[in-house]
Amino acid sequence: MTHDLVIAGAGPAGLMTAQKASQHGLKVLLLERHQTLTDSLMGELVTQKALSLLNVPDTSECVVNRFKSIVGESLDTGSHIAVDRTLLGNSYLLDEDSCQELMRDRAVSNGAELKCQAKVDSVIKEGEQVVGVKYNGNQESRASLTVGADGSFSKVSSSAGFAHPRWLLSYGYRFKLEGCRIEDPHTAYFYVGRDVGLGYLWLYPRSESETNLGIGRVPSSRLSWERLPPMKDVLMKYMRKHEETKNARIANVNGGVVPCTGLIPSFTGAGVALCGNAAGQVSSIVGGGVTTCLHAGTLLAKHAKRMVEENDYSRESTLLYEKEYRKSRLARSIMNTGNGMYAVSKYAMLNDPVAAAETVLSQLDASTLNDVIQGRLKAGTILSLMTDFLPLVVRIGAGYVKSVAITGV
Ligand SMILES: Cc1cc2nc3c(=O)[nH]c(=O)nc-3n(C[C@H](O)[C@H](O)[C@H](O)COP(=O)(O)OP(=O)(O)OC[C@H]3O[C@@H](n4cnc5c(N)ncnc54)[C@H](O)[C@@H]3O)c2cc1C
Incomplete structure (x- = not known):
């Protein structure tokens, strides 16, 4: 293989994976369909955790404001x-452009290769094993591990056969x-x-x-x-x-x-792993995907290093990245808020979601709202929600059941 890793997509997920993997000494190729990285939107509002993952202080030019x-x-x-x-x-x-440029510069100075105007069409498979990608119609790049960081309409995901029934x-x-x-x-x-x-x-x-x-x-x-x-x-x-x-x-x-409905059922396979939006790694209620994908990229790079050392890119080996990600607090928040969003979307098919939001805004206290947004529902919070918003909870539950009965999903 020419590279250890070929990464489709140079959004925050792909850039972080490239930066960290190249820092671990791996040979990385990053393929981006756009002419420049900053053509894509990266996401803007983040918490301290994102700055830690980016390894920048809050005085960095990557940060334009603090709320x-x-x-x-x-x-x-x-x-x-x-x-x-x-x-x-x-x-x-x-400052999204500065962040993307920072990760790109770090990756490139570590030896990663970046090709822009390189649109990935599909993965290449040998039996069940993914061994690289086809891009720009007639070009190929082979690698031990293929990473799909190519966003919500990921070609790596669809051509490798990943399913997302609740997308x-x-x-x-x-x-x-x-x-x-x-x-x-x-x-x-x-x-x-x-x-x-x-x-x-x-x-x-x-x-x-x-x-x-x-x-x-x-x-x-x-x-x-x-x-x-x-x-x-x-x-x-x-x-x-x-x-x-x-x-x-x-x-x-x-x-x-x-x-916005949480992690997809499986985001790793033999020789392939998804990262960022492609894997559903977005905290759904606020649509926050930056911190979650920087975390995923960091973790994936660590596992890629292990895979290279062990020369093992099997399904069992890539699964260790997925398992560790799913155990994290961020992943639990993604799943909790994703399940909530799924229920609300079902409710909204037949009911008025804005009226429900009005009730929440006018009656919920700030602390509970914060727990809901972060997907950190403790027993006490659930109890107070059930008590204070019983009619709303019942309406959402009934709306959910009705729409599932109609649509079958
Ligand atoms: C309007 C808006 C505002 C947001 N605000 C926030 C926020 O405030 N805070 C927050 O945390 N999150 C926010 N998000 C979410 C956040 O932007 C995403 O979750 C995050 O960008 C996911 O990163 P990613 O790298 O997985 O995917 P993307 O950012 O989608 O990057 C995918 C990259 O892959 C490239 N690509 C796609 N297909 C191919 C292909 N076939 N071949 C090669 N390259 C390809 C794309 O050009 C792109 O560069 C916002 C999203 C939107 C849309």
Whole structure:
């Protein structure tokens, strides 16, 4: 084999895997379909854990802002709830381009090879063993381990035969605004509302004059999706209505898609492993996939080193990466929030999710909301949710059962 690792996709998952694996002395080839890395959106709001995994201080140029509080608010009624730093820990806004460039530079200086404009078409198989990828129509690259870090529509995943029966995608769209007048740049906002649908709109200030304004939405049913205004219109409406952003200029538009129902049933096989969005490694309620995929890339690189040392790329050997990932706290949060999101999406097929979100916003206390967002439901929290929100819990349960009965999934 020419390389130890061939990685499809140079998003945060692929970059972190490449950086760490090359640091371990492995021969790495990274294939990216875009012309430059920064054409893709990386994700922006993260916790301290992401900075630790990136190994950068909060004074690094990779970090553009630090939030002291996060507010959830209804665009329709104004009811709101604030979760501050004491509950949430530190939250940071990343400068995505700097982060991606940093990981690329580290990987390349460790000896990794990066090819842009290299679109992976499928994996190459010898029997059951994956032995590399085909890309750009007629090119091939062979490696002992193939990594699918090529996002939500992963070609590695589909051609290697990974299944995702409960796959549900959240669609995101984002403006970078300049010329704003942000009163408090250290507070980030999440908004729910009728126009938003099943999801939320966010405002993450970069400074007093710049902010990221985005929207993420999950299609619960085709009908309800078609009734909603286009996501771009919802952002424009927000922008023009609010004093802080009224006269702002759109400096950049980007978008993407993230899976939101948790880890797929299996993300490793003989000679192949998935990482990041491709494996469903996204904490679903807030759509946070950066920390979870940096963690996965770090772990995968460690296991790749072991595989090279043992010269073992069998299904049993790659499975050790998956097993260790599934045992982590982050993975438990992904599964808890993913199961929650799946139930809510089923409920929303036949019911009004925004009314449910309104109830939560106006009645839930900040500490419980924080536990729900992080997928850390302790017995006490579950008990208080069951007691305080019994009618809502019953409605969600009934909506779930009804839609499962209709759709059969
Ligand atoms: C609008 C929006 C906002 C978000 N905000 C946040 C946030 O604030 N915090 C957070 O934690 N997460 C956020 N996320 C989620 C986060 O961006 C993703 O979970 C994260 O980027 C996943 O990284 P990844 O490397 O697995 O996939 P991706 O970032 O999707 O990267 C995949 C890479 O593979 C490349 N690729 C795809 N197909 C091929 C192919 N066939 N051949 C070669 N290359 C290919 C792509 O071009 C891309 O570079 C957001 C997502 C969106 C859409």
